[in-house]
């Protein structure tokens with residue numbers, strides 16, 4: 325399915341488009357946070373159908389895209405150690421490090437595996453007692469409980485050969501950093517539904533109040549996105565700023581308490597470097613000190629130099645919403661999904677890959 | 687990788703001395719294991735959203751069907767099948 329016309333609820337989306345046309349009187353710039361939402365907006369051709377007045381900028385909500393180069397180099401280094409099985413989610417393997425990607429390390433003989441779940445990595449560790457199994461644990465709040473749970477399972481199994489290399493990022497601090505940046509052009513956010521399924525919605529009230537900026541928690545299907553955009557534009561046109569929940573059929577305001585509890589058993593909040601954006605205070609999770617045995621960063625003595633980012637790639641500007649992928653000189657030329665120069669061209673949730681696959685977008 | 691996929695709980699096993707509930711979950715016929723530790727009240731027959739091997743919230747049947755169909759349209763389910771095969775080696 326490429327375009328809206330092929331989508332089963334196309335008529336509902338069209339109704340929202342008509343409504344949006346009616347209510348929009350001025351130019352507005354809004355951002356969707358989640359890469360799954362970017363993917364959906366671009367893939368269904370919605371971006372091209374929105375009223376000219378509305379500009380969508382695509383947020384940094386792709387964990388693969390914001391994982392720092394240095395950590396990818398670390399993962400490659402570990403993968404190339406003799407006794408290590410390095411595993412991660414599929415997209416992570418193709419992201420170019422400063423010298424190579426994990427996939428290239430695999431082609432050269434390193435034991436690198438794609439897994440669907442970190443819990444499978446624990447089983448792998450149990451079945452390979454003579455190997456060190458390292459799970460490259462990237463993700464937002466949605467993925468944090470599963471990654472944390474893998475540590476608890478390893479602990480229950482009394483495994484000494486399982487650890488995680490964490491690159492966990494948190495959404496609300498990043499939203500704050502974006503609106504506080506001098507270059508900010510975003511006037512309202514569609515917040516990521518699945519992140520709120522875990523964490524609840526309370527963290528967003530201060531962002532709304534302090535910045536007088538509306539936020540609508542939104543799902544990722546075309547109808548959800550259209551409804552979210554309409555709710556957001558209505559607020560903007562009326563001069564309101566509120567936190568609204570479009571995705572209440574899945575997100576309740578408290579979130580999932582058991583999941584938060586599991587996160588808190590394993591992780592603590594830390595400052596985190598976001599690729600292309602820089603360090604954002606209190607915007608990530610790292611493994612708690614007392615669980616250092618399960619923290620690949622502490623367990624292994626990884627000595628590699630901080631590498632330079634590829635000069636041709638403007639991912640930093642893409643991730644902050646300052647430029648669109650098709651404004652990058654390398655887009656579709658030197659940089660394609662088969663031969664990506666930067667992470668946003670790798671993951672299906674990355675803005676560059678979404679534009680590459682589905683543009684008839686201006 | 688950020689999306690959660692809806693499926694139906696087929697059966698539940700207790701592991702780690704009965705401390706932990708693991709479920710067999712059917713995603714349109716593809717069976718995968720998922721932990722129910724974050725949804726202690728989930729039971730056989732319930733529909734749940736599963737993200738990287740962990741069930742994170744309950745949904746109703748209608749919502750599950752609708753979301754599943756959409757994920758299929760955008761190719762996310764293919765990814766699940768692909769990774770199911772990779773897991774086996």
Ligand code: SF4
Pocket residue numbers: 636637638639642649652653654655656659660664665666667668669676
């Ligand atoms: S198109 Fe490629 S080179 Fe340009 S910003 Fe995107 S990932 Fe980087």
